[in-house]
Amino acid sequence: MSEVNFAEYKNIWVFAEQRDGKIMNVALELIGEGKRLAAELGDDAKVVALLVGSEEQVKDLPKECFTYGADMVYTVTDPLLEKYTTDAYCSVITQAIQKFKPEIILYGATHIGRDLAPRVAGRANVGLTADCTHLDISLAKYIDFAEANTTLNTAGLDRNDPDKKLKMTRPAFGGNLMATIVSPTSRPQMATVRPGVMQKLEPNPNATGEVVEFKPVLTEADLRVKVLEIVKSAKELVSLTEADIICSGGRGLGGPEGFELIQKFADKVGGVVGSSRACVDAGWIGHDHQVGQTGTTVKPKIYFACGISGAIQHLAGMQNSECIVAINKDPDAPIFEVADYGIVGDLYKVIPEIMDAWDNAEALADALK
Amino acid sequence: MFNIIVCAKQVPDTNEIKINPETGSLIRDGVPSILNPDDANALEEALKVKDTDPDNIHVTVVSMGPPQAQDMLFECIAMGADEAVLLSDRAVGGSDTWATSNAITAVIKKLPFDMIFSGRQAIDGDTAQVGPQIAEKLDLPLVTYVQKFEIASDKKSVKVERQLEDGYEVIEAPIPCMLTCTKELNTPRYMNMAGIFNPDKKITVWSAKDVEVDLTTVGLKASPTNVFRSFTPKPKGKGTMLSGDTEKDVAQKLVGSLKKKHVI
Numbered sequence: 001m002s003e004v005n006f007a008e009y010k011n012i013w014v015f016a017e018q019r020d021g022k023i024m025n026v027a028l029e030l031i032g033e034g035k036r037l038a039a040e041l042g043d044d045a046k047v048v049a050l051l052v053g054s055e056e057q058v059k060d061l062p063k064e065c066f067t068y069g070a071d072m073v074y075t076v077t078d079p080l081l082e083k084y085t086t087d088a089y090c091s092v093i094t095q096a097i098q099k100f101k102p103e104i105i106l107y108g109a110t111h112i113g114r115d116l117a118p119r120v121a122g123r124a125n126v127g128l129t130a131d132c133t134h135l136d137i138s139l140a141k142y143i144d145f146a147e148a149n150t151t152l153n154t155a156g157l158d159r160n161d162p163d164k165k166l167k168m169t170r171p172a173f174g175g176n177l178m179a180t181i182v183s184p185t186s187r188p189q190m191a192t193v194r195p196g197v198m199q200k201l202e203p204n205p206n207a208t209g210e211v212v213e214f215k216p217v218l219t220e221a222d223l224r225v226k227v228l229e230i231v232k233s234a235k236e237l238v239s240l241t242e243a244d245i246i247c248s249g250g251r252g253l254g255g256p257e258g259f260e261l262i263q264k265f266a267d268k269v270g271g272v273v274g275s276s277r278a279c280v281d282a283g284w285i286g287h288d289h290q291v292g293q294t295g296t297t298v299k300p301k302i303y304f305a306c307g308i309s310g311a312i313q314h315l316a317g318m319q320n321s322e323c324i325v326a327i328n329k330d331p332d333a334p335i336f337e338v339a340d341y342g343i344v345g346d347l348y349k350v351i352p353e354i355m356d357a358w359d360n361a362e363a364l365a366d367a368l369k
Numbered sequence: 370m371f372n373i374i375v376c377a378k379q380v381p382d383t384n385e386i387k388i389n390p391e392t393g394s395l396i397r398d399g400v401p402s403i404l405n406p407d408d409a410n411a412l413e414e415a416l417k418v419k420d421t422d423p424d425n426i427h428v429t430v431v432s433m434g435p436p437q438a439q440d441m442l443f444e445c446i447a448m449g450a451d452e453a454v455l456l457s458d459r460a461v462g463g464s465d466t467w468a469t470s471n472a473i474t475a476v477i478k479k480l481p482f483d484m485i486f487s488g489r490q491a492i493d494g495d496t497a498q499v500g501p502q503i504a505e506k507l508d509l510p511l512v513t514y515v516q517k518f519e520i521a522s523d524k525k526s527v528k529v530e531r532q533l534e535d536g537y538e539v540i541e542a543p544i545p546c547m548l549t550c551t552k553e554l555n556t557p558r559y560m561n562m563a564g565i566f567n568p569d570k571k572i573t574v575w576s577a578k579d580v581e582v583d584l585t586t587v588g589l590k591a592s593p594t595n596v597f598r599s600f601t602p603k604p605k606g607k608g609t610m611l612s613g614d615t616e617k618d619v620a621q622k623l624v625g626s627l628k629k630k631h632v633i
Contacts, residue, residue, distance in 0.1 A: 083538075086501070086511050111533050115513040118498035121467060122505030127593030128466070130496035152600035167597055172494055174383035179599040186593040224510035225546075228528075229539040287553065288534065294495060302632055313383065316602075323632045324608070325623065340608035341626065343619050353620030361633055364625030 009187040013102040016049040021057040026108030026195035028068040033198040035069045040137035046071040054082035062211045069201040073211045083227040090119040092216040102188045109192035127183030128190045129168040133197050136167045175293040175316025194297045196241035240296045245271030252307020256284035268355045276308045292317035306347045310335030371426045373415045376487035377408040379441035383492045404441045407488025409557040411550040416449045427451050446570045447560035458577040463589025470502030475582035485547040504547040516553040
């Protein structure tokens with residue numbers, strides 16, 4: 001890699017992924033996280049939302065980026081950018097990097113972000129950290145995070161260290177291990193970040209900022225693959241990351257028909273259906289329901305783990321839920337180690353009783369001393 | 370000859386990894402090494418293409434890792450691959466995804482190919498980066514998250530479905546191209562006797578010198594990402610176990626408690 005002059009690289013970019021002219025939630029979460037990081041970075045670092053697409057798709061979106069905290073928006077528009085393709089998006093983003101030299105770029109770890117970011121990293125010859133769940137710049141903040149959430153011995157770290165590298169923390173080995181990664185030798189520092197883990201800012205509808213148009217060089221010949229069709233799945237959209245309540249089933253259901261009860265349960269409590277990897281692998285339910293290290297990371301208000309033993313890779317995806325309720329026949333199931341409320345019993349008997357009790361919550365709460 | 374390369378990785382079976390509760394460290398002893406699951410789907414799809422014209426389609430599995438990764442490559446050959454190449458050299462040890470893609474690209478450049486398949490991601494790191502980065506280094510069109518695959522009869526293009534969170538895209542890509550495969554694509558076949566005992570099928574082990582890779586682009590020192598710290602997550606404190614005479618009692622205690630704590 002050739003020497004880079006780090007002083008030239010400024011600002012924090014968020015790839016503001018849009019599909020059909022709608023900004024992905026994770027992009028707004030990353031703008032919020034970018035704001036937090038910019039404060040740690042200092043030097044008037046700005047949070048810049050990078051909007052890529054057709055002019056029609058992008059034209060109304062800068063306002064939304066400002067509302068959620070962006071200081072500035074770069075728009076990159078071309079009819080050839082209407083449908084996402086690796087070739088076109090990689091080309092225009094690499095051109096924008098060369099021109100504007102951002103210090104950090106954050107992408108949502110979506111099926112598009114995880115396709116795009118590695119190709120950009122390969123072309124720009126920079127480091128990329130995948131699927132981050134926590135980011136820090138200041139070492140003091142990193143120490144606070146580590147002490148509160150991890151087993152890391154922080155004795156060797158100095159709170160006053162002026163180091164301003166982006167510290168990117170991610171799970172590895174199926175969530176058994178966490179690693180904090182840095183990219184000390186290349187710029188921009190790049191990360192994909194899991195949807196659902198960072199916090200959106202409170203919207204400020206009056207916020208505004210500068211919009212800069214960037215016109216890249218792009219021709220039809222640059223697009224080697226053709227997107228013939230985009231098919232939305234006919235089934236109801238599972239939005240695990242947005243759900244307040246998730247009712248999740250595991251191998252303890254005994255078979256695919258167990259998800260009928262879980263669906264009824266979810267309908268009753270206003271939740272959505274999740275699943276452990278075992279059930280997805282067994283073909284009992286679609287992969288879009290999977291919670292865990294290789295599925296979706298969730299942190300709902302209530303997570304009902306029904307017949308889920310609690311493999312580490314599953315825990316990695318749900319243990320930050322505000323309240324975890326575990327129902328399992330096996331009193332030694334690891335899921336009870338992270339549960340706020342544990343019930344040892346037959347889920348086929350317990351769940352219908354919870355559904356019965358649900359509408360009576362007020363009276364039941366009063367009945368408890 | 371139509372040549373297909375499959376990129377595969379030997380990984381520890383992460384479902385078998387346990388944590389020592391006292392030290393908080395990983396227990397890797399006795400954890401079996403396996404062919405990365407998504408890579409098995411990549412190999413299966415290549416073998417399905419080969420099945421259509423076995424004498425004129427050649428499948429080579431490429432990997433990087435320590436010498437014991439040959440066990441995994443032997444498994445690939447037993448499934449039906451024609452040959453395998455392992456890049457094994459201390460010079461490439463400690464490579465991150467960028468450096469790994471440089472090393473594997475150097476191997477692939479030594480081999481004839483029309484198509485490259487790899488798994489979507491490996492279960493040890495879950496990064497999904499090496500496939501796209503190889504495609505970039507070889508300047509190949511790329512489709513990731515492939516869940517359905519069809520090759521044109523003239524073998525000049527492919528039509529695939531690329532998985533999205535809420536559906537899929539139908540994509541046409543020219544050949545040569547690179548595809549990364551999901552487990553929804555197929556069910557990998559078992560090893561078979563013909564594969565195991567065919568003496569024409571061989572595993573070649575190459576060094577960094579053999580593949581003429583630029584040593585300033587591989588290995589730990591050349592890697593643009595470094596591990597700053599690693600650790601295990603702190604286990605969350607144990608909560609309340611609810612019990613009662615009947616399921617009804619327990620359920621009512623639960624719902625009452627959730628309400629009382631303002632969870633609902």
